[in-house]
Amino acid sequence: MAIRPNSMLFIVSFLIFIVSSHSQQLTTSYYQRTCPRFDQIMQDTTTNKQINSPTTAAAALRLFFHDCLVEGCDASVLISSTNFNKAERDADINLSLPGDGFDVVVRAKTALELACPGVVSCADILAVATRNLVTMMGGPFYNVKLGRRDGLVSRASRVEGNLPRPTMAMDQLIDIFTSRGFSVQEMVALSGAHTIGLSHCKEFSSEIYNYSRTSEFDPSFNRRYAEGLRSACVDYHKNPSLSVFNDVMTPRNFDNAYYQNLPRGLGVLKSDRALVMDQRTKPYVELYAKDQKAFFDAFGRAMEKLSLYGVKSGRRGEIRRRCDSFN
Numbered sequence: 001m002a003i004r005p006n007s008m009l010f011i012v013s014f015l016i017f018i019v020s021s022h023s024q025q026l027t028t029s030y031y032q033r034t035c036p037r038f039d040q041i042m043q044d045t046t047t048n049k050q051i052n053s054p055t056t057a058a059a060a061l062r063l064f065f066h067d068c069l070v071e072g073c074d075a076s077v078l079i080s081s082t083n084f085n086k087a088e089r090d091a092d093i094n095l096s097l098p099g100d101g102f103d104v105v106v107r108a109k110t111a112l113e114l115a116c117p118g119v120v121s122c123a124d125i126l127a128v129a130t131r132n133l134v135t136m137m138g139g140p141f142y143n144v145k146l147g148r149r150d151g152l153v154s155r156a157s158r159v160e161g162n163l164p165r166p167t168m169a170m171d172q173l174i175d176i177f178t179s180r181g182f183s184v185q186e187m188v189a190l191s192g193a194h195t196i197g198l199s200h201c202k203e204f205s206s207e208i209y210n211y212s213r214t215s216e217f218d219p220s221f222n223r224r225y226a227e228g229l230r231s232a233c234v235d236y237h238k239n240p241s242l243s244v245f246n247d248v249m250t251p252r253n254f255d256n257a258y259y260q261n262l263p264r265g266l267g268v269l270k271s272d273r274a275l276v277m278d279q280r281t282k283p284y285v286e287l288y289a290k291d292q293k294a295f296f297d298a299f300g301r302a303m304e305k306l307s308l309y310g311v312k313s314g315r316r317g318e319i320r321r322r323c324d325s326f327n
Helices: 005-024 038-052 056-068 099-115 122-136 170-178 184-195 223-232 257-264 270-274 282-290 292-307
Strands: 198-200 243-245
Touching: 038 056, 038 099, 038 122, 056 099, 056 122, 056 184, 056 292, 099 122, 122 292, 170 184, 170 270, 184 257, 184 270, 184 282, 184 292, 257 270, 257 282, 282 292
Parallel strands: none
Antiparallel strands: 198 243
8 A cells, every 4th residue: 555645744754753753852951850959069079089189171072982883872881881781881992981980970960969859860970070180181061961761781792883993994984973963073173082192002003013014003003102102101011001191282181182293194093094184074163173162062962962872761771770881
């Protein structure tokens, strides 16, 4: 039986409504009545944690990305593995996620459970903690809608191929984002998260030691910078946790120096340096390098959009009692 045009239009409209309704249920005032001290508790927790552990902001930001790009923003990355399930956080690419990111969520959850038990999701905590910490580092403030529920699935097997790796070709990197509805410009803006934080030497060791027969290091590096990295990372075999700042110029500030570094060969990761060599991404690197406000505006919008990706509602999620285990 043929479907009439009006019927087809109704079906498409209904499907769009179902997909978009999850994010429409979220609101910035979600906890106004059920947990009125939510904002204050989150601000106090993130401020104290960042002051005591200055790597927390970058840790939370990376944790947030790794959560949202796999299963959506549902705190699935926080789940611990059991004898019956190897969880996301134990996937190879997630083993280097810094402990400070997990810890700030646990601290906030503990305080919120005392104030309003069983009300605030771990997914909302991670989203707000990330925004607060970015702002503390000098980055843009952006709105975070609330009302996410915590996911019911966390499997390491679902991680590979869904998170960017420094060694991926640009086509692969772009595909990861465009397949989730993000533009190339939004991908470049989100890459600006590397203006803070660290990268492990083992992630780029092949590019600074014995790179080829004619060069000890990848020629896309600035020579003096490559020599500095070689010196800083010389013991990475003995110390796998050895790391360097992503932004060598202003590592403790959330600013646009990351983009200014790239044309000068000062990007740590191959995927960073590639942004200025690909004609699809280079114009946005140049824009954000000369205009920090443009970067902040784009980053804030992209983070708002990312924070709504794959959110759970109703029976598709729960409010966990502990962030590292399902109820």
